[in-house]
Amino acid sequence: MLNDPRTVRITGDDIAAVFRRADDADAETRPGDRRDGPVPEAYVWCNLTSGNGTRALWLLLLPFMVVNLAHWMRPTARGRRRTIRLYGLLVRLAGLSLTVLLVAAACEVALDLAAWQCAGTRACADRHSWLGFLSPTVSDGGWWSLPGRRLALAAVVPTALTVLLWYLSLRTWSAYESQQPPGGVRGPEPDDEGTRTALGRPGFWYGRRLVARLRAAHTAAGLLTVAAAVGSAAARQDREPGGPALLPVLGLLLEGALAIGAVVVVWVVCRRGRTERRLDEASDARLVRHLPLSALALLALTLLYAGWERPGWESAGRLPGDATFGAIALVQGLLVIVLAVVAHLLHRTDPDRRASMRGLAGPAVAMLACALGGVMSGGVAQRVSDWLDGTGASIPGPPVLLTWQASVIPPLLVLLLVLGCWLARRAWQLARAEHAVVESDYPGETGDPGRTRRIAYARAMAALTDRGPRIVAVTSTATLLLGAGALFGALATDRTPGEAARGTYDVVHGAAETAQALGSWLIGLGFILFVTWGRRAYKDASARRTIGILWDVGTFWPRAAHPFAPPCYAERAVPDLTWRIATWTASTGGRLVISGHSQGSVLAAAAAWQLDPATRKRVALLTYGSPLERLYGRWFPAHFGPDALGRLHEEVDCWRNLYRLTDPIGGPMRLPGDCGPAVDRAALKDPLAYGRTGAHPLPAPILGHSEYQADPAFAEERHRLLTRLHPSFPSPRTTGQPPAAPAGS
Incomplete structure (x- = not known):
């Protein structure tokens, strides 16, 4: 940047700093020196986005980052403050649903597939010796072999994941985002939210209070999700006739407490958005401290309740994961639809012909964030199920809904292939149109068809960036429709696509079986590639720089919708x-x-x-x-x-x-x-x-x-x-x- 091998750091640290050439370090003290030009300074911030290898782990937070982008994509609006606040509220609720989805996926893997299905089936437990002490058949009825105790022990995995996300959010805040704006250099406060950009407001780059509130709420939501996964299985067993009379009452009390906790979490997320007009230095210390601790205490009580001995309780079939994932998918779909309506109303108040997708970019990106979350949760569940179930018949496997969602991936990939062909054709058309323009830009030059073709092709490929909104619009719309179809198919039939297509035409049955098998393979492959890319970036600095470039856009914006997104x-x-x-x-x-x-x-x-x-x-x-x-x-x-x-x-x-x-x-x-x-x-x-x-x-x-x-x-x-x-x-x-x-x- 400075075009000189001898540079000195003027101010800053190892993360971000200002540099000068060594000869210019004290230029202000030598005002009489004659200079041929200005004194250049360079501000370097690359260590904020692609520094050490741990940044590669941020790939796992990609859905959270994408939904946070949706918050900032709202259309311009004049005088619609309540509608603007509603837009932010809907995006925050979509972010909360992604946290619940991630923790629910961890519960599906640890509680349902490993502790409930595999450890409860002799054929599966025999292949995995590390599950032997949990199996009632392999360990001859050890202390941990009771279903409730198995679930309580497996709950350590999603609980640890939630605590890790809380810790990373807290740690990255102190490292990256706790810098106060300088006093006395702020621009004037805008008189209306729609007439000036919010980037000039005093509190725009200091959202500490909101991030702390959201971090407490999302942490509590994750812990309550684990408690609900463990407690619902035990409560369902207690409602069966012949059990102890006290346990059903305890189950009802715990379920009521979980419901109250969920209402409180939603209220905290809905209660307050960003404060940008002033530097918000107030603290919600009690809420931030007590809400996660209360959820953790409730989880501990739920684990004790589930670990109580229940004669005759055996693990069979699946845990009720279809209802959980179905409810999450339904809520996400409804949030995206309502968000699209709100964005359309905002766009109508102040239409901008250059705005992507006529103001609907935010809802489209929120839909893609939900789809990414679904692919990641379904991918890890499918791969763990395949790993545990070597024969393919010893355990029931993941919920039916996840199989349906995997089955819609092949049609979506076909659509993306069609869009890719359209882009290639469009690039070819643009390149042909640029041939004559290139030659006119260099008058008097001897024509070289190869040189002209390369320049025209470079211009055509660069112009494809402007087609991005159309690609996102088609992809998000198709994702919403296919996801709705998968949800309807899973709830209406309670069977996998292949099973539901039996008795129909052979072509339909074959297509369903192919989509199911191919989708399951693709969703697992996608997750493996995702993890592999992260591992490569962890070891390879050049790959890490590529991720850093992607993060330049995604992490430019403050964490307004999701506290577990990569830091700003x-x-x-x-x-x-x-x-x-x-x-x-x-x-x-x-x-x-x-x-x-x-x-x-x-x-x-x-x-x-x-x-x-x-x-x-x-x-x-x-x-x-x-x-x-x-x-x-x-x-x-x-x-x-x-x-x-x-x-x-x-x-x-x-x-x-x-x-x-x-x-x-x-x-x-x-x-x-x-x-x-x-x-x-x-x-x-x-x-x-x-x-x-x-x-x-x-x-x-x-x-x-x-x-x-x-x-x-x-x-x-x-x-x-x-x-x-x-x-x-x-x-x-x-x-x-x-x-x-x-x-x-």
Whole structure:
């Protein structure tokens, strides 16, 4: 970034820091020195997203991250505060359902498949010696062989998972997101939620109170899910005639307490959303501390209740997992549908023609998050069942609903294949259309069909990014319809697709059997590939950087819908940048060009919004390869829409943007400007030269999203911005060169 092997850290730590060239470390103390240009600084934050190997484990939190994105994708709206709050509430409830789904999947594996089915079946327990002490047949009736005690012991697994998620959320908060915004540098508070972007509000990058509340609620929800899985099995047995008279009463009391606990958890999630208009430093210490502890105490009582000796109780069949997973799937589907209605109402109040899917991007992404959660839960259940049941007939296996959900994966993959073919055809059409344009962009050059074809193909592939909303819309709609069909099939027949198709046409029965077998194999394979990718990223730094690039978008946003999502690096990075800009301009009175590439341009804009108006007027923006309008403006219109970007352009001194037609990420801002005809400079040539020239004796590469600073236009625009800044400011002493993402981003 600094183009010098000798660099020094000016401020910061090993996670994120500001660097300068060694020769420029004390530039402020030598104002009389003659310089050929500005003093460049580089803000490096890559360790926030792709530092050590443990970041690869964040892949397991992918559904939580995706549903958190849905919160920030709401449409722009004017004067609809209650509807906006309802939108946030629905997304938070969808996030809560994902926590319950994850813990329920862990209960299905540990309690149902291992402790209930396999340990209770001699043929299965004989193949797995580690289950021998739990089996009533292998261990000759040991103390742990009673069904309730087996379930109580197996409950350690989902309980440990819940505690791990709580610990990771607490630990990552203190490491990444506990940075307070600097006092006195915040922008003015907006007078209406729909007229200005929320990124300039004082409390936007400090959501500590909400994350703590949600963490307590989700932890309690996970513990209550484990308690319900254990207690419901014991209570169902106690309702059978001939048992002790006291146990049914205890079962009813525990079930009532679990229901009350569930109501309290939902109330906590619904009660309060984000507070952004002020720095919310209040604490809900009692709630945060007492709610998980109360759920843990209730779980302990449930385990004691389940471990009571019940004569004649034997484990047979499955635990009632179909009802649990069916209820979760139904609730998620209803939440997504209602969320779509609310998003449509918001979009109608202030239509934005550039918004993805006409304002329905949030519901579509929430649907994909639920689908990811279903695939992960179904995948691990299918693979554990196959591992435990070597013969394929010794245990009943996972719930029927999970088999139905696996069976709809092949049709969904066929749809994705069709969409892939459509994209390939569209790319071919765009490449053909670009042939003539490429030749006209390099007049006087000798034609080279191969060179022209490569440039045209690069432009066509970059243009496919704009088709992303259509792909997401079709995929999420198909997922919703296929999921509804799977739920209806499982509840209506209580049999697997192959069993339900018996007695019909041979073609139908064969297709059902094939879809069931292929879907079960694919869902397990997908989960294995998912874990394998995470393991590779744990050991391979380059793979970890790739994940870090994906996380750049997913973890830019604060955890507003799910506390167990990967931590928000911007709650550390934006205050870092704001502090540096505000303190440097205050101490030197200097002028600043904030230069941001790719995701760095998003951080640069976010930091500029957090400055006070006087400091913001001393700042100019130079963005290149920027997704601010092309991606963020379309997918997050309430925060990066045309009004928000237009206001930012008015409040900084000047803004120039560079982009290429071969860049699949960066694009134009589409804003008028007073630095010239517009904020955007005309699309840069890529490659810089079509053939061999005196300046480029070897073929110039197609750069796409990288190496914008190598283009002469970069130095030209930077010089133009520095000379434009108000003449009453001192001479240019620094260029804040913040955020360049990890290599290749």
